[in-house]
Amino acid sequence: xxxxxxxxxxxxxxxxxxxxxxxxxxxxxxxxxxxxxxxxxxxxxxxxxxxxxxxxxxxxxxxxxxxxxxxxxxxxxxxxxxxxxxxxxxxxxxxxxxxxxxxxxxxxxxxxxxxxxxxxxxxxxxxxxxxxxxxxxxxxxxxxxxxxxxxxxxxxxxxxxxxxxxxxxxxxxxxxxxxxxxxxxxxxx
Amino acid sequence: xxxxxxxxxxxxxxxxxxxxxxxxxxxxxxxxxxxxxxxxxxxxxxxxxxxxxxxxxxxxxxxxxxxxxxxxxxxxxxxxxxxxxxxxxxxxxxxxxxxxxxxxxxxxxxxxxxxxxxxxxxxxxxxxxxxxxxxxxxxxxxxxxxxxxxxxxxxxxxxxxxxxxxxxxxxxxxxxxxxxxxxxxxxxxxxxxxxxxxxxxxxxxxxxxxxxxxxxxxxxxxxxxxx
Numbered sequence: 001x002x003x004x005x006x007x008x009x010x011x012x013x014x015x016x017x018x019x020x021x022x023x024x025x026x027x028x029x030x031x032x033x034x035x036x037x038x039x040x041x042x043x044x045x046x047x048x049x050x051x052x053x054x055x056x057x058x059x060x061x062x063x064x065x066x067x068x069x070x071x072x073x074x075x076x077x078x079x080x081x082x083x084x085x086x087x088x089x090x091x092x093x094x095x096x097x098x099x100x101x102x103x104x105x106x107x108x109x110x111x112x113x114x115x116x117x118x119x120x121x122x123x124x125x126x127x128x129x130x131x132x133x134x135x136x137x138x139x140x141x142x143x144x145x146x147x148x149x150x151x152x153x154x155x156x157x158x159x160x161x162x163x164x165x166x167x168x169x170x171x172x173x174x175x176x177x178x179x180x181x182x183x184x185x186x187x188x189x
Numbered sequence: 190x191x192x193x194x195x196x197x198x199x200x201x202x203x204x205x206x207x208x209x210x211x212x213x214x215x216x217x218x219x220x221x222x223x224x225x226x227x228x229x230x231x232x233x234x235x236x237x238x239x240x241x242x243x244x245x246x247x248x249x250x251x252x253x254x255x256x257x258x259x260x261x262x263x264x265x266x267x268x269x270x271x272x273x274x275x276x277x278x279x280x281x282x283x284x285x286x287x288x289x290x291x292x293x294x295x296x297x298x299x300x301x302x303x304x305x306x307x308x309x310x311x312x313x314x315x316x317x318x319x320x321x322x323x324x325x326x327x328x329x330x331x332x333x334x335x336x337x338x339x340x341x342x343x344x345x346x347x348x349x350x351x352x353x354x355x356x357x358x359x360x361x362x363x364x365x366x367x368x369x370x371x372x373x374x375x376x377x378x379x380x381x382x383x384x385x386x387x388x389x390x391x392x393x394x395x396x397x398x399x400x401x402x403x404x405x406x407x408x409x410x411x412x413x414x415x416x
Contacts, residue, residue, distance in 0.1 A: 016275065174238060175201060
């Protein structure tokens, strides 16, 4: 991702088109992290915007020698998500595991039979719902590892915790997710 | 050796990620195959992981990019303006504009436009034509005079060179009345007009007077003239 570092340099020199390119390259990824963390499109949209706003304001503090731009940006995203989680904690309704129906995603995937599509769509909705019930520290670890496919070292950098803690959180997050799904009545066939 | 439930749970992700060594793998399998608690746990986590991997990337809302750019760079019209202003900073554009400006200044100067006291009337086509015509004639006259002066100087230099080389004939080379009643001819090869001849005579006389009064100057002139 040397190109990102180059674009950042151009941005710092006042090149607006370089910033536009950075936004184009990372919007989808940041939106996905936010969406998987919150499970809400509107909130994710606002959070993504906040992420880019903060990145834009603090672009000068990015050092390419300390890691890739994507990792740095993920770190900013994670911090904002945790802030958001703490801020909305009081307002959030702490539903029991059973009284909230899982949200089924409405998306089309080419090449799948309609029945497979329906099953996958249902499972995706259930997994997303279960994901939002994980504690934030386990949720972020699982999202970064299993959805964003980040390496342990990158997750360690984003979360600013030792690699052992990263591995432990991912493991605990997966086990917890399986238990939540089991409580929701989703069992392996 | 079989593992305990705690060991199995702690290494569950390593098992699923294929990071266990062969002996660890054997111990893990041995425990899971015989433990009623861990077998469904492993199956459940594998299923959850499958569900996670099946989650597809969701498309960001179409307006999100624009909203981000508006929040950071300003409204689209302002962004376009900034982009346009940025393009003005390219060296190519600056050079082009500089050359256009220089051309305009030259044309206005030639047309007699006064930058200190600009008047709208000076920009009228008829006025510009009149001024341009006048300037052209002026420059032509100055050029003609300059060429004439050069010729005079050349005449003088030639005469002085000849005097240096043939001191005995110095008096003979002093132009007298044009030989052969041909006004303007100072020798048999270089014709010139009577007016130029007179100026050459005058300058030559002055130079000779100067050379007589200041021998050092005469020597330096001579040195410079020597090829």
